[in-house]
Amino acid sequence: xxxxxxxxxxxxxxxxxxxxxxxxxxxxxxxxxxxxxxxxxxxxxxxxxxxxxxxxxxxxxxxxxxxxxxxxxxxxxxxxxxxxxxxxxxxxxxxxxxxxxxxxxxxxxxxxxxxxxxxxxxxxxxxxxxxxxxxxxxxxxxxxxxxxxxxxxxxxxxxxxxxxxxxxxxxxxxxxxxxxxxxxxxxxxxx
Ligand SMILES: Cc1cc2nc3c(=O)[nH]c(=O)nc-3n(C[C@H](O)[C@H](O)[C@H](O)COP(=O)(O)O)c2cc1C
Numbered sequence: 001x002x003x004x005x006x007x008x009x010x011x012x013x014x015x016x017x018x019x020x021x022x023x024x025x026x027x028x029x030x031x032x033x034x035x036x037x038x039x040x041x042x043x044x045x046x047x048x049x050x051x052x053x054x055x056x057x058x059x060x061x062x063x064x065x066x067x068x069x070x071x072x073x074x075x076x077x078x079x080x081x082x083x084x085x086x087x088x089x090x091x092x093x094x095x096x097x098x099x100x101x102x103x104x105x106x107x108x109x110x111x112x113x114x115x116x117x118x119x120x121x122x123x124x125x126x127x128x129x130x131x132x133x134x135x136x137x138x139x140x141x142x143x144x145x146x147x148x149x150x151x152x153x154x155x156x157x158x159x160x161x162x163x164x165x166x167x168x169x170x171x172x173x174x175x176x177x178x179x180x181x182x183x184x185x186x187x188x189x190x191x
Pocket of ligand 1: 010011012013014138139140141174176177
């Protein structure tokens with residue numbers, strides 16, 4: 001599929017069929033994620049790939065899925081056959097930027113590049129999922145310390161949220177998309 005078609009088709013999907021994701025598809029999607037750009041090629045972003053039903057149910061519970069379902073939203077995390085927990089390691093960037101090809105160790109980061117890079121990685125995942133005939137979504141998790149401890153993620157690693165992956169069960173669009181497109185975001189020549 002062309003890049004423009006992928007961009008057009010991509011939606012955050014919040015309901016999945018029980019069908020498993022084929023291992024070769026998952027591997028290609030992970031490979032796409034690892035080829036995303038990173039500041040200084042630091043590559044300080046990572047994923048925890050979860051397929052065990054027990055762990056996925058635990059994450060759904062931690063995210064308060066039953067409360068959302070009671071309010072009329074679809075069961076999301078518990079239905080997705082794969083969870084990819086998006087992580088960033090600021091220390092990898094701090095070390096990389098001390099190397100000789102960088103001007104000097106950055107004391108005050110003007111921009112946390114690890115967040116920018118995690119966004120790039122996530123977009124690669126989302127688009128690769130569509131290319132594979134799958135769907136993906138991102139859920140922000142309020143209880144990040146709970147998720148961190150559930151998965152044994154070390155304290156120096158920042159957990160950013162969960163990307164869900166699987167075969168789409170619904171074409172239903174998220175309610176926020178009704179907001180339409182915000183005008184005036186492209187500034188030409190000057191802000
Ligand atoms: C950083 C980020 C956080 C998001 N967090 C959530 C979330 O916690 N729950 C949710 O339902 N959607 C979440 N979304 C999905 C957005 O609501 C969605 O991308 C937006 O409404 C546009 O819809 P589309 O991606 O289907 O085009 C998040 C998206 C991003 C990029």
